[in-house]
Amino acid sequence: MSSVSSLKLANGAIKAAKFNVYTHRQIENIPQLQRLSRSDRFDTRVVASVLPFRVNDYVLDELVDWCDIPDDPIFRLVLPQKDMLSSEHFSEIADLIRAEAPATELKMAVERVRATMNPHPAGQMELNVPELRGEPLEGLQHKYNETVLFFPSQGQVCHSFCTFCFRWAQFVGDKQLRFAAKESERLMQYLKSHPEVSDLLLTGGDPMVMKTANLKPYLQDLLSPQLEHIQTLRIGTKSLTFWPYRFVSDPDASDLLKLFEELVNAGKHVAIMAHYNHWRELDTPVAHEAIRLIRNTGAEIRSQGPLLAKINDNAEVWARLWRDQVKQGIVPYYMFVERDTGPRHYFEVPLAKTWSIYRDAMQQVSGLGRTARGPSMSAGPGKVEIQGVAEVGGEKVFAMRFIQGRNREWVQRPFFAKYDDRATWLDDLTPAFGEKAFFYEEEYRRMCSA
Numbered sequence: 145m146s147s148v149s150s151l152k153l154a155n156g157a158i159k160a161a162k163f164n165v166y167t168h169r170q171i172e173n174i175p176q177l178q179r180l181s182r183s184d185r186f187d188t189r190v191v192a193s194v195l196p197f198r199v200n201d202y203v204l205d206e207l208v209d210w211c212d213i214p215d216d217p218i219f220r221l222v223l224p225q226k227d228m229l230s231s232e233h234f235s236e237i238a239d240l241i242r243a244e245a246p247a248t249e250l251k252m253a254v255e256r257v258r259a260t261m262n263p264h265p266a267g268q269m270e271l272n273v274p275e276l277r278g279e280p281l282e283g284l285q286h287k288y289n290e291t292v293l294f295f296p297s298q299g300q301v302c303h304s305f306c307t308f309c310f311r312w313a314q315f316v317g318d319k320q321l322r323f324a325a326k327e328s329e330r331l332m333q334y335l336k337s338h339p340e341v342s343d344l345l346l347t348g349g350d351p352m353v354m355k356t357a358n359l360k361p362y363l364q365d366l367l368s369p370q371l372e373h374i375q376t377l378r379i380g381t382k383s384l385t386f387w388p389y390r391f392v393s394d395p396d397a398s399d400l401l402k403l404f405e406e407l408v409n410a411g412k413h414v415a416i417m418a419h420y421n422h423w424r425e426l427d428t429p430v431a432h433e434a435i436r437l438i439r440n441t442g443a444e445i446r447s448q449g450p451l452l453a454k455i456n457d458n459a460e461v462w463a464r465l466w467r468d469q470v471k472q473g474i475v476p477y478y479m480f481v482e483r484d485t486g487p488r489h490y491f492e493v494p495l496a497k498t499w500s501i502y503r504d505a506m507q508q509v510s511g512l513g514r515t516a517r518g519p520s521m522s523a524g525p526g527k528v529e530i531q532g533v534a535e536v537g538g539e540k541v542f543a544m545r546f547i548q549g550r551n552r553e554w555v556q557r558p559f560f561a562k563y564d565d566r567a568t569w570l571d572d573l574t575p576a577f578g579e580k581a582f583f584y585e586e587e588y589r590r591m592c593s594a
């Protein structure tokens with residue numbers, strides 16, 4: 145789209161914008177990054193040759209606060225920082241780039257570094273891929289009974305990348321690590337033969353990078369009478385943050401909204417699962433307008449996102465995020481614990497601190513903001529929530545429960561781990577009260593070796 149027109153909207157005039165995106169090869173030439181020193185730009189380039197980097201003008205011009213770098217949360221959300229790599233890895237890659245090493249040598253070093261960063265956490269590659277008549281179905285994950293995840297092949301990129309992304313491995317070009325489905329035919333067959341599935345979750349990447357015309361066939365198939373059991377269509381997306389124009393002024397924005405409306409009118413529940421980390425993401429006129437337009441279709445918006453060191457590890461930020469969401473009609477859904485992948489050492493926060501931030505934020509919002517569940521770890525066995533810290537019979541413990549489990553019988557059963565103020569993930573925890581293993585562990589191990 146080239147012409148910039150002015151639209152008359154509820155919030156006054158919002159100019160249509162042209163999607164202009166930069167990748168890591170362009171780092172030296174991105175106009176907004178000329179504000180960085182030459183050496184900071186070099187550091188960004190080094191880290192961005194390992195971790196995915198992609199950003200657009202809207203994020204750089206409207207969301208990043210350049211008066212507050214490097215502390216600005218949006219700056220850290222999209223711009224790779226030097227200490228996201230270990231110092232050894234950073235020096236190794238920096239030396240190769242400085243020496244203008246041959247491309248193959250650099251590539252091998254980069255791949256070695258990536259391989260140390262747990263590119264596929266929680267058994268996604270081995271355990272969740274379903275089968276149709278004995279054949280693995282690429283681009284699908286079916287971990288929990290009711291919900292199938294679908295990764296449409298044209299939706300495996302985002303309008304901008306987050307530095308903490310747990311799906312980072314699929315953005316750095318390793319085809320083997322990529323989840324993507326080529327076509328919808330087999331998805332539909334799979335869904336038809338699984339009446340227990342009520343929710344289809346389109347995810348990526350970000351399905352909202354797709355043109356409406358490409359999205360339409362997948363979504364209209366859901367109206368087939370044989371898919372009546374699919375009640376809910378969820379779409380996981382960061383587009384409300386990174387490209388709200390998708391719903392406001394892109395050439396096929398109104399077709400997209402019509403498609404949502406058509407599904408809603410046919411009796412489907414359409415839920416936009418919006419990824420948010422900071423209230424600043426909801427704070428521009430075009431973001432407000434996108435939210436308003438989506439809600440006008442009858443679709444609802446639910447929000448989720450991880451708690452991250454140096455970006456949102458603060459109860460006031462979460463309380464304002466939830467309040468602003470509720471004000472705009474968004475339902476807070478999950479607060480996640482940063483996953484055990486990628487530059488986790490940069491972002492991780494001890495579970496004890498994460499939980500106390502959650503509690504302190506909850507205390508500051510009305511009941512409508514207290515719908516966010518968490519803090520939750522999306523781990524191999526399931527989504528495990530820290531419910532609180534307690535003392536039982538003189539022992540300090542974490543009270544925990546499964547929000548979702550690989551075995552549904554694990555769901556909602558309370559269990560206890562020894563309190564540990566440094567633990568950052570489920571595998572750092574040990575059972576309380578002298579028990580040898582958590583109740584699900586033996587069964588989970590059997591599932592892994594099956």
Ligand SMILES: *Cc1c(COP(=O)(O)O)cnc(C)c1O
Binds near residue numbers: 285527
């Ligand atoms: C979170 C998640 C879901 C959805 O779980 P809900 O409890 O229904 O929100 C489905 N599949 C996977 C792999 C997930 O991580």
